[in-house]
Amino acid sequence: MDDTDCTTEESTVEHSQQETHSVASTSDHTHSFQAAKTPTLCSLILTTLREPTDSVDSGWSWVICACSFVSNFVVLGTLASFGVLYTGLLEFYTKSNTTNGGYCDTNKNESGISAVTAWIGNQAVFLTFLLAPFSTSLVARWGVRPVTMTGSAFVSAGAFLTAATNEIWQAILTYGVILGVGASLSVIPVTGILPAYFNKRTSLAMCIARSALWVAGLAMVPINQTILDHYGWRAVCIFIGSYSLLSFVSGLLIRPRVQQNKQKLTVKRIVVQACNTQRHLRFSVWLWLTSLHYFSVYLVLHHLIRHAECSVGASGRDAALLLIYTSVCGAVSGVLVGYIGDYVSNRIMLLQLIMFSSGIVNICFPFFKTYSELVGYSILVGVFGSFRMLVAVIPRDIVGLEEIVNAWGIYSLIAGVVAAAGPPFGGWIYDFTGSYNTAFVVCGCLSVISSLSMFSDIYLKRRQEEKLNKKEKLESGSESAVVSFETSV
Template sequence: MAFATIANMQKSQEKGVLLLEKALEMDKMEATFGFRGDSNISEESTTRGLSEIENGTKEPEDKVFTEVENEIAPPDGGWGWAVCFAAFMTNFTVSGIICSNGIVLLALIDLYNESVSKTSLVGAIISGASMFGGPFVLLLVLFKASHRQIMMVGGVVSAAAAVASTFAPNIETLIFTYGVLAGMSLAMNFFAANIILGFYFTKKRALALGIANSGSGSGNFLLSYLTERSISFYGIRGTFFLIGGLLLNLTVYGALCRPLKPISKQSSSSSENQQTSTHEKRNIAFKSEDGSKERQDKETASSCQSVNEGTDVQKIEKERVSVSQVLSLYCDKTIFKNKLFGLLAVIFLLWSVGDSMSIYLPAYADSVGLSRSEGALVISVVGFTSTISQIVVGFLADVVHIPISNLLCISLIGMVVTIASVPHCQSFAALAATAAAFSTSYNFGVALRIAMVAAVFGVENMSSGFSLISILMGIGYSVFPIGTGVVYDATRSFSIVFYAYSAIVSLAAILSFGLVYAQRKGQFVE
């Protein structure tokens, strides 16, 4: 009699568990798809189906849906090409404006009649901000800002800053409006556009990023000359107003970068897994005489709600992961323990002096008697060769299989020679040819930055390593132009400036032989 009673209790408990599972499954379907499924299934038919499975007269289904997951599926095309166009135009605008700093410098000296060192702060800060903007964008994303919002806000702020620069009464105001505000806003757009583009593609990601990055060279080639033409017709104040209109288009490009919506995906498991799960739930139910079954019901219902809607706990966990990721960009002990970190950091800090060349080449062209339009064409030549050189270095590294440390060393030696040759160029043809050779050598390093970081620190530490290197390069972009201005104000000679540049890069070239030795000895991670 006791055994019969226990058997009846077990059947009742199994029946209750089965009905609970069916109700929860209907709740899932209603929350996810808007309907509860077949609600006409009776209790008897459900019990009969279970008994048939247990007796072996009915085969269980091969697949059953157990949970709902939200995933972001890159379209690899479609609207992604609109985002690719937005990233191309963003790179075109941002890089073109930054590359025009040397042309703007001459106009600002004429307008405010300030020293070269003080006036160069405008271009130095806007160039440095291009490296400092990445971590700032990560922080905004941490606080739940979408890349679309970041780009649209950045476009509005940068346009307002450029228009405000039209009315700047002195160079100090211009440093804040055009240097700080516009610089940080441009960095927001630049990093956000290139990051969200990666989310839209997987198989075609390299193609999409290649198309987007070609916008930088195109912008350098066209906007430098157009900026000089605008200054000659409308003056620097009118040009700032036109630049503001150009930057306002960044808001439109940002609007194109709509966030990808997570897709509800039902993951399936085999009937064996479901049977195992059912037996586990039954075992839990047997222990529920003191009310533990009620707690189990609540926990199961809570888990279903967290799958469909997302609980606060999950959100907090995601935020904690994001915080740790942002902190790891600067505090990763693995990076600092690497013996080659200091060597690589110093090399790229010294290498960043090459960015000052684009600022002072137009001024040098003006000092040797060339017209300002010819000086702008020199910068256009630099922009045109930058795109080609990055393709060439990729071919040499991936197809010809030349070690990347060797390529970096060769590029630094090329920079030393070409920079030292600038003071001997007295004609447009000679200066344009030298600038093209310099741009080729310099942009070898641009293309090799991430590859070197990945090789030295490993792919898993690439984000942390490149963030630290970027900060150091940002410091170089900001400091070297100012130091150049101080030297020129003291000597009134660009020859000394370019010889000093050559000496700085020479030190980087000497240090790069250490990387060549380390790679030959197998000290690179990759």
């Protein structure tokens, strides 16, 4: 073998090695490019959250249910547990008031401090439901996620600012207005859209979400009472502002429905939508009758603790336990009623029974004179408080899925206005008579009247079905005439 052959062989080997190295480099580059294109878990989650969903009764539907539960836990739990904060605020304002009088001795006081202080929490309740149609309309323009997250930020800011107030009017502005606006933006939309994600388990899903009110009472009442006893009412406000951020986090997980097209938001559109829903006679009658029962809801939750302390002589901790008993029974009975609601043929009849029973319990309130008897009263209030679960589902039965969000907004508006009148009325009655008995009896009578009057729905439903059948016959008759004319031609 000569030198030329050796040189050729060496160059061939060299070239082969270079090709192998080049192929290896290309392969490595391809693998690294593919690895770069492979989405991470974080990016995959973000992509999923950005995309709308068209699934019903799916796994993500229950995620939306969990988000609604958290929002209800934060907002409705805050509004319902105001009774604890109310006692701390009332004691603070009573001591700083120029008139003499103790925490329980505010009756026949010209300042009317019980009713005025009640307006702090009452204003939040009022705005939460008053702005409901506006909140649901914002969803059509911006979507559920940004509206809910903005609302939770307002709730947190309102609670933090309340901790720095010294006057009643300042607390009404921060807690009543700022927190109330945020509560409406946070909880109304995410509750109103929930039926769109379910078909077979709508009632159960709504009841699970709404039961957050009672679960929050079970968790927040003892915590708030402990903070109040050791650190004062300002620390309670700081705590409320902190845990309210949970609603902001849950808002991130809300995936919008595909059919939720964004619309241009105008005042005219809001008014037109409200009027269109209100023209539905059956829904309007049911709405106004049911809202009467709401007069008692926040009156009981806001004033029961003070009644136990001043009329029965219970300690602050024992008085707060009454709301815990109410919360436990409300959560259990709420889920049970939700389960039953998916199988009964007439949910309105079930609602009537619950409201009537609740009214009778409040009418008998003056007979609950000892702490142990108040425990029994609290349990009954929780059991019959399950009516909240049904009223969240019934609008869909009446107006249909297409109008459910708007109907829920209108219902929240009317019911909220009536509910907001309860706590100041109770405070005014106590300032004038030194007792809550009259206020609770009035609430019970309204509930009984509301439940009995709702039998009118049977007639209205039959009338609605007759109109629908007549319309279908006219349409079918017109189609038959057209077919026969075409055949003859």
